Amino acid sequence: GHSEDSLTRIRNIEMIELGRHRIQPWYFSPYPQQLTVLPCIYICEFCLKCVSSQTCLQRHMSKCLLKHPPGNEIYRSHPLSFFEIDGRKNKAYAQNLCLLAKLFLDHKTLYYDTDPFLFYVLAERDERGFHIVGYFSKEKESADEYNVACILVLPPYQKMGYGRLLIEFSYELSKIERKTGSPEKPLSDLGLLSYRSFWSQTIIEKLISFKEESLQLGEEKQISVNDLSEITSIRKEDHLNLYKYYRGQHVIVITDELKDAYRRMLSKCRTRIDPSKLRWTPKD
Numbered sequence: 001g002h003s004e005d006s007l008t009r010i011r012n013i014e015m016i017e018l019g020r021h022r023i024q025p026w027y028f029s030p031y032p033q034q035l036t037v038l039p040c041i042y043i044c045e046f047c048l049k050c051v052s053s054q055t056c057l058q059r060h061m062s063k064c065l066l067k068h069p070p071g072n073e074i075y076r077s078h079p080l081s082f083f084e085i086d087g088r089k090n091k092a093y094a095q096n097l098c099l100l101a102k103l104f105l106d107h108k109t110l111y112y113d114t115d116p117f118l119f120y121v122l123a124e125r126d127e128r129g130f131h132i133v134g135y136f137s138k139e140k141e142s143a144d145e146y147n148v149a150c151i152l153v154l155p156p157y158q159k160m161g162y163g164r165l166l167i168e169f170s171y172e173l174s175k176i177e178r179k180t181g182s183p184e185k186p187l188s189d190l191g192l193l194s195y196r197s198f199w200s201q202t203i204i205e206k207l208i209s210f211k212e213e214s215l216q217l218g219e220e221k222q223i224s225v226n227d228l229s230e231i232t233s234i235r236k237e238d239h240l241n242l243y244k245y246y247r248g249q250h251v252i253v254i255t256d257e258l259k260d261a262y263r264r265m266l267s268k269c270r271t272r273i274d275p276s277k278l279r280w281t282p283k284d
């Protein structure tokens with residue numbers, strides 16, 4: 001969640017150890033006061049519990065039975081899986097996840113009440129277990145039809161395409177719900193970059209396949225902005241700026257932004273979501 005008057009307090013945690021990573025936090029997060037004086041805090045990479053020393057972590061790991069995030073595994077495309085976690089049923093995990101995420105999210109209010117949220121955790125599997133890469137949260141019921149509240153890729157995994165994968169996943173859920181969705185505002189700079197890139201790439205990909213179809217049929221077909229929203233679940237406002245308004249109609253001009261987005265997409269052979277591997281139905 002976001003709020004204008006959120007505490008943009010000074011960074012209070014020096015370093016975290018999470019699995020095989022040591023990560024320097026970016027922002028303040030309300031961890032217990034006694035942890036803020038330490039040079040490093042230790043987080044169990046499976047249940048996300050936080051302790052004050054390596055010894056405590058080892059003791060914890062010998063008792064901790066988790067080898068993956070709690071909740072249901074709703075997507076698997078080896079080595080990546082998505083787990084859906086209910087903030088009411090797995091409160092401790094959800095709160096620990098929010099605390100961890102706050103270290104990298106500015107202008108966010110931390111919800112101690114995780115009940116209204118679902119958490120979608122992306123994890124990478126190896127012989128030791130499923131290691132958290134990132135996540136997004138989603139309100140169970142959103143008045144503004146947001147399909148993402150907070151989204152994060154942990155720093156060691158950033159700029160490798162996982163953010164795009166999380167965003168793509170959030171829109172696949174919206175497609176199943178037969179709704180359009182949009183991320184909660186305001187977006188961070190990195191959030192905006194990632195979303196704009198995803199929106200352009202997705203729209204231009206649809207336009208190109210539409211064009212090819214109509215060429216094959218040998219007829220000049222038209223596609224509306226509404227059609228594009230329905231097919232992609234991307235809300236109209238989020239792709240309207242890609243078109244130019246011409247004589248009462250939106251005419252899609254292939255702008256340099258679209259061309260660049262498409263070129264970048266083709267040049268990076270990135271992992272995509274395979275919708276046939278998604279096992280999920282919306283709850284009501």
Ligand code: ACO
Nearest residue numbers: 150151152153158159160161162163164188190191194197
């Ligand atoms: N500089 C320039 N471009 C970037 C950067 C960067 N640092 N990071 C990502 N991008 C661009 C990429 O080039 C890519 O675009 P392209 O395909 O057109 O080249 C696009 O953004 C997505 O890149 P990914 O590698 O998929 O993004 P990443 O895995 O790094 O995740 C995320 C993006 C989630 C925003 C990550 O940076 C992050 O967790 N940041 C900290 C938390 C945050 O700001 N979250 C969003 C808050 S808003 C909200 O929660 C609704």
Ligand code: ZN
Nearest residue numbers: 044046047064
């Ligand atoms: Zn644990």
